Amino acid sequence: ILNVEQSPQSLHVQEGDSTNFTCSFPSSNFYALHWYRWETAKSPEALFVMTLNGDEKKKGRISATLNTKEGYSYLYIKGSQPEDSATYLCAFNAGGTSYGKLTFGQGTILTVHP
């Protein structure tokens, strides 16, 4: 079983705060690392797919970095808004015999208070 860990499990912030979460994954057989945003009663939607060590991706106020050598990725949200409230999931796509297998972490639940 591939171990994909996210921290913290939940986070409460005030509107305007900046915040970040961590995703840890195995540093061997790396193929890709995904981030998803999951709103209540909806399906997860992709934010980023990251493949290279040192990758940095940005979409509006949300950005992510990747360190494949040490097996972690950070997701940052700048100036959080109430509409950012959601569960943020990372998923690890391993190579080798697990090629194609997408394993998710347990998620970080973000609540942004007005």
Added chain:
Amino acid sequence: NAGVTQTPKFQVLKTGQSMTLQCAQDMNHNSMYWYRQDPGMGLRLIYYSASEGTTDKGEVPNGYNVSRLNKREFSLRLESAAPSQTSVYFCASSEVWTVNTEAFFGQGTRLTVV
């Protein structure tokens, strides 16, 4: 665009009954997945199919079987439902042979086993 379509959206089963969850995608993706979502557990992989004609177990395969009927369709069968299988089930697809590819999810099936 339909994307990933799951049926049914809701189902109540009695313990011991069987049912099949259907999933179809129209994006010509090679890989398809079945996940279950339980509170505090994120998305746990039940089975996946990296390409047509192959299926592999995920983290929690016990009590389930799958069929990759063709490139479009991937079904999940519960042969003898148990209350522990009460969950929300998500089907997903992705194009595993292209590195920068995200997974697309169906709307979910909320299953209750009584």
